[in-house]
Amino acid sequence: MAADITESVPVSPWWGWAPPTPGGALSDGTLAVLAEHLGIDAVAARRPGVLDAAPATPPGDADVSSPALTEAEVAALGAAIPTGTMAQDPESRVAHAAGKNTVDLLRQRAGAPLALPDAVVRPGARSEIPGVLAACVAHGIAVVPFGGGSSVVGGVAPLAGDHHAVVALDLTGLAELLELNERDRTATFEAGVRGPEVERMLAERGYTLGHIPQSHQQATLGGYAATRSAGQASTGYGAIAELITAIRIDTPTGPLALGGRAPASAAGPDLRHVVIGSEGTLGVITEVTVAVTPKPTAKAYGAWAFPSFEAGAEAVRALVQDGAAGDAPDVCRLSDEEETALTLAQSGGRQVELLRRWLRSRGIETPALLLGVWEGSGAEPKARLKRARRILRAHGGVSATSAPAAAWDRGRFSSPRLRDELLTIGVLVDTLETAATWTRLADTHTAVAAAIRGALESGPQGAVASAVQGHVSHVYRTGASLYYTFIAKAEDDPIAQYERVKRAANAAILAAGATITHHHAVGTEHAAELPAEIGEQGVRILRAVKRELDPTGIMNPGKLI
Amino acid sequence: MAADITESVPVSPWWGWAPPTPGGALSDGTLAVLAEHLGIDAVAARRPGVLDAAPATPPGDADVSSPALTEAEVAALGAAIPTGTMAQDPESRVAHAAGKNTVDLLRQRAGAPLALPDAVVRPGARSEIPGVLAACVAHGIAVVPFGGGSSVVGGVAPLAGDHHAVVALDLTGLAELLELNERDRTATFEAGVRGPEVERMLAERGYTLGHIPQSHQQATLGGYAATRSAGQASTGYGAIAELITAIRIDTPTGPLALGGRAPASAAGPDLRHVVIGSEGTLGVITEVTVAVTPKPTAKAYGAWAFPSFEAGAEAVRALVQDGAAGDAPDVCRLSDEEETALTLAQSGGRQVELLRRWLRSRGIETPALLLGVWEGSGAEPKARLKRARRILRAHGGVSATSAPAAAWDRGRFSSPRLRDELLTIGVLVDTLETAATWTRLADTHTAVAAAIRGALESGPQGAVASAVQGHVSHVYRTGASLYYTFIAKAEDDPIAQYERVKRAANAAILAAGATITHHHAVGTEHAAELPAEIGEQGVRILRAVKRELDPTGIMNPGKLI
Structure with missing residues (x-):
C-alpha cells in the first residue's frame, strides 16, 4: 500500500531535497545505466568544485548579507505574531531562500550568493496573518508565502520587487484539521499542513484526499492550491482544482472566502479559480476545504x-x-x-x-x-x-x-533524492512538463524531447553524454500530460547548461501549442511565457485583480506576472 | 429516446415561452389537480384583465417609445455589420425586450410599458463584433448580448446603465460548428448556436454534448457559458463549466482566448472560470469549445x-x-x-x-x-x-x-409551456432554485419551502390557494441542487405576489447558508444577494476585471454586479 510514505514528514536540508542519507548511495542499477547508457563513470565523475558533495553546514553570519529590516519594522512584525516566531539568523534565512529547483540547488551547493529573505515570519495562528500583512503594507515589505518550499519554478524566491525588504511568511505552523464533515465528505484544513499530515489525519477517520504529488512529503495543502497542483493519482481523484470546494485567503485589503455554500453555483464567475493558481500574488491562503474519499483498502x-x-x-x-x-x-x-x-x-x-x-x-x-494502479475497496x-x-x-x-506498477508505487518519492545523489557526482538531472490535447500529444512529445536533446548537444563543450526520457502521467478525456527527465554529464557551467535546455523546451512547448506547465506552476521560470499562454488580455486580468487586492504590490512580487 | 425534442428549434412568441399552441389546452389531469388540490376552477378562473389570454399582436409604433439612437449612431452600427442586419421596428425590439422570467411575461401580457432596446444588432460574422463594440464605446451605447433570450433572472433586460441608449446584440446568426475534433472529443461552435442545433450537428457525427437544460430549445451555447448553466443530465455529463475546454470573448478592449492548449494547466489561475458565468458583463462570448461524448444508443x-x-x-x-x-x-x-x-x-x-x-x-x-436515467451503449x-x-x-x-422516469423523459420540456397556459387562466406559477451541501440540504429544503408558503399566505388578499413542491435534480459528491415550483391563484397584483415570494425565498436561501442560484444565474434578480454569496472582496474582484476589460461600462450594465 506504500502507506508509510504518507505518514512521516522528512525535513529537507537547505541544499537539496532528501533528508541526509549517509547510506544513500546510488544503486548498482543506476551506476550501470550511467556507465552503459550515458558513458558516465560515477566514481571518476566525482570531482571537487561546483557539483561536489553536498555542503555540510549552511552559510554563517559572515557569509550572508545583513537583514534589511529596521528595528521598528522588526518590532512591528513581531507584534503582529504574538503566538508565532520570527527569525533572522542565517540558518533560517537560508532555509527559506529557495525552493527545490535545480538551478537554486546548484547555486546553494556551490556556495554562490543567494538572495535571502530578511526575516522568516512564522505565525502561530491564522488570526495573526492580517496583522502581518498590515505591517508589511505600512512598512513597504514584500511577503513570500512559504509552505513546504518545494517549488521547482522559483515560486518562493525571496524577491523584494519595488520594496526595500522581503520576508518569508512560513505557514507550516498553521496545520490543523479544522473540520471533517463525513456527511459532505469534505475536510477543512489550515493551509500550512503538509501532505503526509493531511493523509495521516484523514486516515485516522478512514479517508484520503488522494492528492499525492511527488512533492507530497514536503508540500503543503496551501501550496497545492496556490500552484494548481496535480497528484500522481489525478487521473482517478482529479487535480487539486477539482478537489477544492472552498478556500479562504487573507489579502492586504481584506479576507476573501469563496465556495462552501453548495456543491456548485451559478452565482457569477467561480472565483475559487482566481485564487487557485494565484501563487501567493494576491494574498495568503489560510484555509482550504477539500473533497475526501474513503481511504482505499x-x-x-x-x-x-x-x-x-x-x-x-x-x-x-x-x-x-x-x-x-x-x-x-x-x-x-x-x-x-x-x-x-x-x-x-x-x-x-x-x-x-x-x-x-x-x-x-x-x-x-x-x-x-x-x-x-486501481484503488478502491473489496473486489472493485x-x-x-x-x-x-x-x-x-x-x-x-x-x-x-x-x-513494474507495484515497483513504481514503492519508489514513487525517490526521484528527487536521486537528483541529489546525481548532482553530487556531477550529473545534471532535472524534469520539466507540459500537457497537450490528444491531437497534439505525439508531435509535442517528439518536439520537446528533440529540443531538450538539441540543447544538450549544442553546449560550449560539444555534445555531452545525455539521456532524455518522457512519460504521460495525468490522463484526461481531451488530452494528457507529458513529463520529461533529462540526465546529462554536467558541463563546467551547469546552470548555463540547465537554462539552455529550459529555454529550448519552453520554446518547443509553446510552438507545439501545448501548455507551458501542467502542474509545476509559473513562478519565475515560466513567467515570460505566460502572455503566450493566456494572452495579453489574460495577463491584464491578473494584473487588475492583483491591483485591487494588493494595491501596494507586496504579495510575492516577480512571480506569475 | 426523446430525440425529437433536440431536433427542432421552436420560435418563442414575444409574450411567453411556448410556440402558439391553439390546441394546447390544459390536460384533464392538470385541471383535476387545480380543482382538487388548489381549489381552482380553471374555467371560472378565466377572467379578463392582467392574466387574460396571451396577446395576439405585439405593440405597434404607436405604443412604444422612439429609439434613442442618432442617425450617426445608426450609421456607425450599420457600418460595423456589413453581412449582418439591424432592426429598429417595434416587433424586433419587443422580441428582445426581456427574457422569460415570469414578471416580464406578466408585464408583456398586460401590455404594461416595457423598456425596449433601441435597436437589435445582428452580426453576420464573428469578425464584425469588435467593430460593433468599438462603435458602442465611441458613441456611449450599452450592449446586451442576446442569445436565446431564455434568461429567467433578467439577464437580457435592456438596461442602458449610464449610457444614453442600449442595443440588443442578437448572436443567433453565429451558429456554425467550426470544428469537431474526434480525436480530442471536442467541438468548437460559434456561440449563438441554439441547443437543438448543437445536438443535431453533433448527432450527425455520432456525438452529444449531453447538456440539456429545460431552456434547451431556445437557449444558445454562449448563453449556457455566460450563465454557468447546468443541464438536466448534469449528474452524469457535468455542468457547462466542466464541459467547456476553451472559450473566446471579444471585449471592448480586445479579444481573449482561454484554454484549448491542454486538458489541464497550472499556468496561473484558470481564467476560463472568470468568463464562464460573467453574464455578458465583460464582453461577448464568440466561440465555445466543449467536450463531447458518443451519443448514447x-x-x-x-x-x-x-x-x-x-x-x-x-x-x-x-x-x-x-x-x-x-x-x-x-x-x-x-x-x-x-x-x-x-x-x-x-x-x-x-x-x-x-x-x-x-x-x-x-x-x-x-x-x-x-x-x-442511465445513458450509454449496449448493456452498460x-x-x-x-x-x-x-x-x-x-x-x-x-x-x-x-x-415515471420514462414519462419524465418524454415531457421534460413541457413545464414552461404549462406556465403559459396557467398564466392565461389566472394561475401564477414559477420556479426558483438553489443548491446546498448534504449537511444543509434537508434544512434548506424545509426552510425555503416554508418561506415560499409563508409569502403566498401573507398577501393583501389573505392566503390564496397554493402548492409548493420541490426536487433535487443535480447531484454531486458534496451536495445537491434544490428546485422549487410554486403554484398559486394569482392575486390582483401578481407581480407584487411574485416579488414577495422571491424576496422571502432569497432570504431563506441565504440564511440557510445555501447558494443564491445553482443554475439560473444572477442577472438582475439575484444581484442584491451576490455580496452575501461571494463577499465584498469577491464583488471587488468582479468590478476590477470589468473595469479592465470594459472601462466605459457598456457591457450588459445592471446585471450581476
Missing part, C-alpha cells in the same frame, strides 16, 4: 507493453474516451521508449531479461510501458482492471505482469 | 419511492458517495412528498392507484419519488442501473417501475 496493479509510445497513447486514449466510468486507473503512467529502456536497465536481473524475451516474441522490440479495483485490460489488449497492449 | 429508466424526501436524499447521497464510478444515473431527480403527490395526481388512472396501493403495502404513505446502462438499485434498495427504496 485494496489496490490492483497492472502493466502493459506497447510497440511504441504512440501506440500506448492511443490505447490510453481509448481507455478514457471509450471505457466506462472507472475503467481508467487512478494512477496512469505511460513511459516512452527511452524511459522504458532506462527503467528496465536500472532494474536489470533475470526477470527483466525474461520480460524482454517475452515482448520480443510478441514483436515488441522497443517497448513503451504503461503502468496502472480488480474488476476495473479487468475491464481496462480488455481495452488495452484490443489496442495492442501485451501484459508485462503487475511487478 | 441505449437508456435505462428506473424509479424508486422512499418514505420521505429526507430518506430519498440519504439514498442518493449513498449512491454518489459510496457507489462505484458510473453507479449514479446521468439524470437523477428526487421529488419531495408534495411534488410526488401532485405528479401522481396529474397522471391519475388505474396504474397510479395500483402504485399507491403497492407503496402503502410497503409502509410508504407519502412517497418521495426518485427518477433515474442496465448494468449501471442494477448496481445502483442495490444501493437504493439498501437505503429503503421501493421500486416504482420505470414508467
